[in-house]
Amino acid sequence: MANVIPPRSGTAFTLARGQRLTVIDPCGEQVADLVAFRADDIDEVISSGRTIDYASRIFLTTGDPLYSNRSNVLLEIVEDTVGRHDFLLTPCSADTFRIIYGDKEPHRGCFGNLAHALKPYGIPPDRIPVAFNVFMNVEVDGSSGAIAVRPPLSRAGDRIVFEAKLDLIIGLTACSALQSNNHAFKPIHYEISS
């Protein structure tokens, strides 16, 4: 039975080496921000820069490892029914909504939700890295580098499966940004299996 992350919220949990995390989009067009820290040393964390560097690609899918800042593999994507995710953009935050959307009383966003969920694990907000943005569809113009956030390609029931390569602390959200989710906030489901 799947665990449910309600719309515009987040959670954190441990994932042991060898366990698999399945992230499911139950309704379609919903992004989930994922961060991962090494459980026994939170100074080690997923690294967008290293992962993209070693993959020589910005779009990652089945078979791609997610590296840490110390170049260890923390997670590997072992199944992916969508094939489009983002690993460039930082979690949406109150500042995102203030700066990009002009909100006067902004929601705390994925960043605030992750900070809240990771606090019991002793992880302060400033340690939160660029997230692996599951199902986020960021279009990149190859010559100018211009980016545009498009509706996710995920449909109801689509999933991505990660395998932990070390003992990890995972932060996971149902994203709170209008643009990223085609202007509708939906839940995210996840399952952990060994």
Ligand SMILES: [Zn+2]
């Ligand atoms: Zn978000």
